[in-house]
Amino acid sequence: MKPQEITTICTSDLGGQTRGKGYPARDRASRLEKGIGWTPTNSMISPLGPIAPSPWGPCGDLLLRPDPDTETRIDFGDGSAIESFVIGDIVELDGTPWDVCPRGFLKRVLAALEERHGLSVRAAFEHEFAYFGVEPRDNSPYALDSVRRQGRFAETYLAALDKAGITLDTFMAEYGPQQYEVTVGPAIGVTAADQALIVRELARAAAWRQDQQRVSFTPLLHPDAVGNGVHVHFSLFKSADGAPVNHDPEHEHGLSETGGAFLSGILAKMPALLAMTAPSPVSYYRLKPNRWSAAYNNLGYRDREAGLRICPVFDEAKIASQYHFEYRAADATASPYLLLGAILAAGLWGLDRGLERAKVYEGLPQDFDDTHNHALGVRRLPTSLEEALDLLEADTDLDDFITADLKSAILTGKRFELSQVTDLTPEQRCERYARIY
Ligand code: GLU
Numbered sequence: 453m454k455p456q457e458i459t460t461i462c463t464s465d466l467g468g469q470t471r472g473k474g475y476p477a478r479d480r481a482s483r484l485e486k487g488i489g490w491t492p493t494n495s496m497i498s499p500l501g502p503i504a505p506s507p508w509g510p511c512g513d514l515l516l517r518p519d520p521d522t523e524t525r526i527d528f529g530d531g532s533a534i535e536s537f538v539i540g541d542i543v544e545l546d547g548t549p550w551d552v553c554p555r556g557f558l559k560r561v562l563a564a565l566e567e568r569h570g571l572s573v574r575a576a577f578e579h580e581f582a583y584f585g586v587e588p589r590d591n592s593p594y595a596l597d598s599v600r601r602q603g604r605f606a607e608t609y610l611a612a613l614d615k616a617g618i619t620l621d622t623f624m625a626e627y628g629p630q631q632y633e634v635t636v637g638p639a640i641g642v643t644a645a646d647q648a649l650i651v652r653e654l655a656r657a658a659a660w661r662q663d664q665q666r667v668s669f670t671p672l673l674h675p676d677a678v679g680n681g682v683h684v685h686f687s688l689f690k691s692a693d694g695a696p697v698n699h700d701p702e703h704e705h706g707l708s709e710t711g712g713a714f715l716s717g718i719l720a721k722m723p724a725l726l727a728m729t730a731p732s733p734v735s736y737y738r739l740k741p742n743r744w745s746a747a748y749n750n751l752g753y754r755d756r757e758a759g760l761r762i763c764p765v766f767d768e769a770k771i772a773s774q775y776h777f778e779y780r781a782a783d784a785t786a787s788p789y790l791l792l793g794a795i796l797a798a799g800l801w802g803l804d805r806g807l808e809r810a811k812v813y814e815g816l817p818q819d820f821d822d823t824h825n826h827a828l829g830v831r832r833l834p835t836s837l838e839e840a841l842d843l844l845e846a847d848t849d850l851d852d853f854i855t856a857d858l859k860s861a862i863l864t865g866k867r868f869e870l871s872q873v874t875d876l877t878p879e880q881r882c883e884r885y886a887r888i889y
């Protein structure tokens with residue numbers, strides 16, 4: 453009997469889970485054209501499984517409409533089933549975008565950035581994760597032996613990324629036991645977020661093909677563990693001619709007026725944005741000072757604990773095109789579309805308002821008191837998801853993009869998720885999320 457390949461049309465939902473529906477690959481042409489049925493309440497499925505109170509109940513019909521540019525088909529060549537999926541947009545039956553679709557949200561922001569300011573975005577995601585097919589050892593940081601001991605996983609994973617058309621930048625053993633990091637090259641607009649989804653899923657796919665091993669992108673394996681961050685590198689360029697607009701050689705730290713206004717928007721909104729960029733109960737055990745993650749909404753110049761940082765450029769001759777920024781207050785419990793969209797919506801708000809160029813913070817915020825920090829517009833980021841959700845609810849500046857339906861779905865869904873883990877200790881929460889992500 454000849455196996456029948458299955459392709460799944462996927463969406464990265466509000467909890468960053470990749471879900472979808474499949475069809476036999478022989479129907480590819482017709483499915484690429486018409487998509488597959490979907491229901492609004494699917495957006496209320498929490499990462500924990502149960503469904504949050506849904507305004508739609510069993511009613512309503514939508515479509516998951518695939519974007520052929522994202523077709524991913526990997527034959528691992530080991531006799532296992534072909535890995536086959538394509539990313540879709542959730543649309544109304546007449547094809548108009550559905551407000552609550554995370555990919556649609558990112559597209560709305562990108563379109564407004566281009567329309568209002570003639571700008572586009574180049575972005576690259578850096579992911580840290582745990583691979584459980586290797587023994588946990590204390591002496592593993594950046595160790596060559598940690599690369600060796602993970603066996604064939606990395607080779608398989610990197611080959612799959614290559615096959616998926618994703619440019620790998622680096623792969624390494626990170627600081628924590630069983631922790632690895634994968635960084636891909638920059639991509640434009642929505643493709644950057646598509647690639648982040650593919651990077652996560654192919655890590656799972658490659659691990660599964662090593663005797664059914666697992667990876668986890670959870671922010672923390674246990675409350676005191678080394679964190680798994682997602683760091684989003686990004687820069688702006690003119691849509692018309694591709695010219696970069698981030699760097700100004702005349703300015704201290706090289707930050708241009710445009711780049712500076714964009715960063716000011718992100719810094720101002722970062723506390724509220726956390727509800728979309730670090731959106732799980734366990735995310736907040738990671739976002740603490742002295743953890744090399746991000747605990748304040750400060751702009752660092754080459755500081756790896758700042759919420760936002762200006763990255764080093766290794767080739768001074770190419771400084772204008774290589775000068776870029778990194779958002780660090782994020783993890784993989786966020787859908788890459790909500791994550792990138794939230795950052796860009798806030799930056800766009802900063803540009804629209806013509807905010808003053810962001811200032812680089814000198815020193816570490818935890819070494820100064822609130823009076824000093826607040827005078828500089830710097831505050832401790834929310835210390836819980838509850839706090840971040842309240843801030844997101846209260847902020848109305850980004851409502852053009854985070855529409856009423858999207859915002860209410862996020863708030864209801866996330867508050868429901870919190871209600872499901874209130875009785876769990878931090879250790880139990882971390883264990884639970886490690887299995888989910
Ligand atoms: N693991 C750190 C985090 O939680 C990041 C370390 C690094 O700078 O790569 O974000």
Ligand code: MG
Pocket residue numbers: 580626633
């Ligand atoms: Mg790292």
